[in-house]
Amino acid sequence: MLNCRACLWRCIQALDAPTANAHRLRRDVNPIFLPSQQRLLSTTRDVVRKIEARPANLAEVERLQRRGEEPWQRSAVAANQKKQERAALRAPPYSQAVHETPNLENLGRRDPTISERDWQNRKRELRHLQDPLELATFVKKELGKDRATEMLQLVRMASHSMECIVSWNHIIDHYLANERVNDALKVYNEMKKRAQFPDSYTYTILLRGLSINAHHSGVLSKALSVYHSLSAPNSRVEASIIHTNATLKVCARAQDMDALWGVAGKIPENGPQAANMITYITIINAIRQNLLLARPKGETEDEAAARIERGIMVGRQMWEDIVARWRSADLVIDEELVCAMGRLLLIGSRPRDWDDVLSLVEQTMDIPRLVPRLGTAARKEAGSPRVRATNTPPQYRSDDDHLTPDQAAMRGDEFLALTPHGVGRAVSNPLAYARPGNNTLSVVQEACQKIVANKAAREYWELLTDPTTYNIAPDVNNLHMRLRNLRLDRASGAAVTLLQDDMLAKGIVPKPGTFRIAMSTCVRDKNNHNSLRNASQILQVMLKTLEDADAKVVGMFAELAMTFPLARGTDLVDALTVLTPIVRSIRLQLGVGGERNFKYEVGATYLRGDERQDAIGALRKVYSVYDRLLFSNMLPEEQKPPFQAERARLSAFIQRVVFKDQGRRYRDHQDRVKAQARGEEETNDDVDLHSYLKDGGGDEGMVDGRHEGVRQGERRDRRASWTVHRTKPGGKKNWGQNLDARGLA
Incomplete structure (x- = not known):
């Protein structure tokens, strides 16, 4: 009957209304309510009579309960339960309190290598990093604060529940950037043991990081081991050309050409793994570096020329493949690749190699040659000077192979200008030419210098720097190459103009080497009656630009004044007038100069080593200028006393400085002898000066x-x-x- 909720509800509602049958229901044999449920009818008179008939002690207890003064509420047990109740209310739901976040469920026991405090800190951090992307972002940010150890602990713990390969990559990259090669390789091996399989980016980061640490021992073998592991049958990642280029860079920096050709020999000719522009740049630069640095001991000039010739031929053959792929639109050529090949040709043994640089620029950048090719009739008709090539063996100075009966191809035909396929405007594959820049400008100027094409060098400079054509803004290296061409052309006036208009007027700060090249131009142009005046202008510009005068520039200026064939007395007086404040500055640098640590950065830098010897040599050349002026008929006798006094002061200063330097070297030698004899019973503390000089310790x-x-x-x-x-x-x-x-x- 009461199995239905509705029936039970109707029965309970019926009890609310006063009824006369309630007394009968309680006394029925089969009552509707259980004894415990009969309390619902406690409002009847019988119940009230029972409550009134209770003992007095129960009424007192009830009064204490109503007032809230019962002993239970004042007990420690009740307080403890209340505390636990509040903690239970503040705790998360039951499902969250029992189970951790998903990334901490399979964490396991604490790693004994991690302290308990670090373990708890990493757990708190990991509880808020549920996504691998959030974890990787957090790891990269903290690595910037040099928290590599903490982040490695965090990533290890996260590896139990998620794939965090990107975070492992960040740690490897951080170690390699800080030259911790062994630690990076340990992390790389550890991530594989933790089922975090490296992806393509992992190998890219690892190989590129090894390339920037190629100066460490054993890096090449480690890079080759990692690269060859990509070709293993069980490798999950396939080697790409990016991995190959990084490995080639390691081989090139380690100067191991055998390993480089071993890696390059596995590159396919076609497909996504085929060589790209960076591959050719790396190989060509490696060939050039090997030819310059890997010179066998005891090699003769002919053997060196033959070895360089073989390297140039390898580069020429490679360029034919590059041009073929470029013409078929399988490869993109840019300025870096062109200049890499151009600089390889510039170290060649033949003048033909130097001349082919201009053909290379014409082929890849569509810049016409401004000087005819070597060995052609147009070259002779143009009246270009003959290339002497004094440092080239005689067998490499001329190219006559194309004049043989078999009519072999002329050397350099691989750099001839290309004609796009098609007729008229219907071109199937138009060539995408490279755009020249500052690197191209330097290469072209150096090529013109080697083939003695001064006029072409000037025309190339004007063409490439013209705002209406290529609008290249020359940098310091470009200006240095231009100054070398002007030196070859003995154009001291043009050097001064270049220094003032193209450098100072455009905000380019000259270096000491800039003034050395410019001053050497004046020395080479000493037969020009304006060369000494131009040298004085260069010296004035140096005084306004540099903090301290460069001793080598001062020495070249004094040498020019001493050997100037058209010099008059007034010219030498003007030269000494310009040199007087410079000599004072050099004397300060040799005598009482110190480091520039003053408040206003005022003072002369104390010279040491080779710079000190250059300064003393410059003062000696200035002293020679005084001698030329005083011991000749260029100056009247009544005007010579002031110059004689200055010459005497300079002579005394030079002797004093030389004496101090020799005494310092003598004392250093004496200290070394004492240090060697230290520990013996009898030591000779006084070293004979004459024996020291006899042994080569001084003059x-x-x-x-x-x-x-x-x-x-x-x-x-x-x-x-x-x-x-x-x-x-x-x-x-x-x-x-x-x-x-x-x-x-």
Whole structure:
């Protein structure tokens, strides 16, 4: 009857209304309600009478319950239960409290190599990194804060529940960028053990990272091992041309051509794994580097020329394949590839190799040749100077193979300009020419310098830098190559114009080497009556640009003034006038100069080593200019005393500096002898100066210089004591300072 909820509900509703049958229902044999359910009818009089008849003690307990003063509420047990209740209310639902987040369910026990604190910190971080992308982003961000150890712990823990290959890649890349090659390889092997299989990006990061660490020992063998593992039958990743290029770069930087050709020999001719532009650039640069650096010991000039000739022929054969693929639109050629081949030709043994650079530029960039090819009739008709090639063996100076009866192809035909396939405007495969830049400008200028094409060098410069054509803004290297061509052409005036208009006017800061090339142009152009004046302008520009005068430039200027065939007395006086402040600066650098650590960066840098020797040599050349002026009839006798005084001061300073440097070397030699003899019972602390000079430790003139230095020291002591006794009262200048001002001291 009461099995239905509706029936039970109707029965309960019936109890709400007062009925006379309720008394009968409770006393029925088969009651509707159970004894425990009869409490619903406790509002009847019988129940009320029972409550009124309760004992007094139960009424007191009920009163305590109603007031909330029962002992239970004041007990520690109730307080503990209340605390647990609040904790249960704050805790997450039952399903979340029992089970961790999905990426922490299969975490397992703590790694004993990780401390408990780090373990808990990594768990808290990992609880909020549910997605591999979020994990990789977080790892990369923290690696920038140099938290490689913590991120490696985090990625290890995350590997239990998700694929986090990208995070492993970030760690490998971080280690390789910080030259930790062994640690990167350990991480690479560990990720495979943790079922995080490397992808194509992993091998790319690893091989590129090994290429930037090729200076470490054993990197080449490790790179080859990783690269060859891609060809294994069980490899999940197929080697791409990107992996091949990175491996080739490692081989090239390690200067192992055998390994390079071994990798290059496996490159297919067609398909996605075929060689691209970067592949050819890497191989051509490796050939050039090997020809320049890997010279066998005891190799003669003829053997070196033959070895370079073989390397050039390999590059020429490779270029034929490059042009064939470029013509069929399977390869893109850019400036870097063209200049790599051009610089390989520039180190060749034949003038033909140098001349082919201009044909190469015409073929790939559609820039016409401005000078006819070597060995052609047009070259002779143009009146171009003959290429001497003094450093080239005689058998490589001319190319006459094309004049043989078999009419062999002329050397350099692989660089001839191409004609697109088709007739008229119907071209099937139009060629995509490379655009020239600063690298091309330097290569062309160097090629013109080698083939002695000064006029063509100027025309190429104007063509490539013209805003209406290619609009190339020359950089410092371009300007240096242009200055070398001007030096070859003995154009000192053009060098000054280039220095002022193309560098200073355009905000390009010249370097010391810039002034050396420009000054050497004036030295080469010494037969020009304006060369000394041009050299003076270059020196003035250097003083305004550089913080300290370059000693080599000063020495070249003094040499020009000393050997200038058209020099007059006024020219030498003007040259010495320009040199006077520079000599003072060099004296400061040799004497009391220090590091530029002043507040306003004022002061002269103290010279050491080769720079010090260059400065002393420059002062000696300036001293020679004084000699030429004084021991000739260029200057009247009444005008010579000031120059004689300056010459005497300069001579004294040079002797003093040389003596100090020799004494310093002598003391260093004495200290080394003492250090070698240290520990023995008897040591000779006093090293004989004459025996030191005899062993090659100094100059023979050092003995005389030593005695001269002693005499100078005695004179300084006498002058100091005489100055003290001769000081006038009242704070006036002493007589010793007056002597110094007159140059008599």
